[in-house]
Amino acid sequence: MMTPHINPDVATLIGRGLLSALFVQSGLTKPLHWQEALDEIKSFGLPRSPLLLVPALGVQLLGGLGVALGLCTFWCSLALLMFMLPTTLIAHGFWRYRGEARAHHVTGFFQNLTMSGGLVILMAVGAGGLSLDAMLLSAGVQR
Numbered sequence: 001m002m003t004p005h006i007n008p009d010v011a012t013l014i015g016r017g018l019l020s021a022l023f024v025q026s027g028l029t030k031p032l033h034w035q036e037a038l039d040e041i042k043s044f045g046l047p048r049s050p051l052l053l054v055p056a057l058g059v060q061l062l063g064g065l066g067v068a069l070g071l072c073t074f075w076c077s078l079a080l081l082m083f084m085l086p087t088t089l090i091a092h093g094f095w096r097y098r099g100e101a102r103a104h105h106v107t108g109f110f111q112n113l114t115m116s117g118g119l120v121i122l123m124a125v126g127a128g129g130l131s132l133d134a135m136l137l138s139a140g141v142q143r
Contacts, residue, residue: 012128013070019118020068023080027061044090059083067122070131077119084119088112 030037030053037057042048059079066076092112094105127133 009129020064023064070127073127
């Protein structure tokens with residue numbers, strides 16, 4: 001009896017799309033809600049500064065698009081991972097909360113860890129055959 005499976009190239013394409021959706025969405029909406037985004041940074045005990053928001057927006061948008069398209073997948077995944085880990089500790093430090101707020105932050109903390117795990121897996125397996133990385137490699141483009 002054969003074990004059911006999904007084509008690895010299709011799986012990585014779908015996985016990249018799902019994994020990148022939150023980052024792209026966040027990178028696109030932050031400029032539309034600039035003041036709220038600055039206020040959110042301040043709520044984490046950080047300075048209310050565009051110097052923190054602009055790089056976060058850039059990593060989320062460019063890293064998310066790179067993962068979605070399968071372009072520079074390893075480096076985009078690494079950038080998003082390096083963004084996610086401190087963000088998770090700062091934004092969802094559930095140990096600082098009680099009651100309903102704690103439950104909310106426990107969920108956010110583990111959701112972010114789960115996405116971080118997906119990024120690590122993507123770094124290990126690569127973008128798959130249905131990606132710009134694969135297209136450039138097959139065209140002989142050296143990067």
